[in-house]
Amino acid sequence: MTDYTEETLAEILRTLPAPPQAWVRAAQEIPLARRGLDEIVERARADRAFRDALIADLESALEAEGYEPDPLLVEALRERFPS
Amino acid sequence: METDAQLVARCRAGEEDAWRELVDRFSRYVYAIIVQAFRLPEHDAEDVFQEVFARAYEQLHKLRDDDAIRPWLAQLTRRRCIDTLRAGAREGPGEEAIEEPAAVDDTIAQLDEALSVQDALATLPGNCQEILDRFFARDESYRLIAEALDLPSGTIASRISRCLVKLRSELEGRDSASAPSGD
Numbered sequence: 718m719t720d721y722t723e724e725t726l727a728e729i730l731r732t733l734p735a736p737p738q739a740w741v742r743a744a745q746e747i748p749l750a751r752r753g754l755d756e757i758v759e760r761a762r763a764d765r766a767f768r769d770a771l772i773a774d775l776e777s778a779l780e781a782e783g784y785e786p787d788p789l790l791v792e793a794l795r796e797r798f799p800s
Numbered sequence: 801m802e803t804d805a806q807l808v809a810r811c812r813a814g815e816e817d818a819w820r821e822l823v824d825r826f827s828r829y830v831y832a833i834i835v836q837a838f839r840l841p842e843h844d845a846e847d848v849f850q851e852v853f854a855r856a857y858e859q860l861h862k863l864r865d866d867d868a869i870r871p872w873l874a875q876l877t878r879r880r881c882i883d884t885l886r887a888g889a890r891e892g893p894g895e896e897a898i899e900e901p902a903a904v905d906d907t908i909a910q911l912d913e914a915l916s917v918q919d920a921l922a923t924l925p926g927n928c929q930e931i932l933d934r935f936f937a938r939d940e941s942y943r944l945i946a947e948a949l950d951l952p953s954g955t956i957a958s959r960i961s962r963c964l965v966k967l968r969s970e971l972e973g974r975d976s977a978s979a980p981s982g983d
Binding site: 721722729733734740741744747748751 | 816823836853964972
């Protein structure tokens with residue numbers, strides 16, 4: 718049986734530091750990237766009317782441009798373009 | 801707690817929150833292999849971290865045994881680290897052959913144990929998980945923890961100690977359950 722003392726546990730817990738949160742979030746958003754997140758963000762940066770439409774009514778703006786308003790995609794975009 | 805295999809199965813089924821949870825569960829492990837076993841600098845570490853998870857997402861259907869997600873991720877990470885070291889060497893002045901650092905296997909074995917301890921930690925009450933994680937993994941001070949959790953700072957040390965006792969007890973329970981009976 719492994720002999721875990723408080724000291725060894727403390728040492729073990731220190732061996733798994735948390736990566737920067739931005740890295741974790743980017744990795745969590747990989748499925749979104751596959752669904753067009755990057756493209757939409759880029760377009761919103763370049764096209765002011767599209768960006769304004771996203772801010773005014775995100776789901777409608779996506780649908781009007783032919784994007785599927787996937788819930789995860791909508792959530793990620795809402796964080797980037799709060800109304 | 802959901803097993804690794806169950807989580808992988810949910811990812812394959814396209815459940816929306818499963819991938820996030822998988823990244824959450826293994827992000828520290830992948831990160832630790834990159835920065836502790838291979839000691840990659842920050843900018844390379846970030847690239848490898850993202851590439852590992854991107855490949856894992858694309859190739860999850862190739863995983864033959866869902867229970868083997870941890871060693872599979874470790875292998876993906878090792879390969880990407882080696883590729884990065886080799887790419888860096890090609891850009892450098894010398895022509896040294898790049899080998900995997902000698903102690904990688906030992907470091908990964910330690911990280912496997914640490915991940916098991918993290919699994920046990922995940923079964924403790926939320927306040928214990930948070931306080932131990934903040935103090936040991938995020939290296940936060942007593943004062944910062946006290947502010948974040950709205951607790952008197954004078955109680956943080958004793959709370960950490962009590963939570964470590966609970967964690968130890970959880971791990972000992974697991975060891976006893978998995979040990980041969982001796983009959």
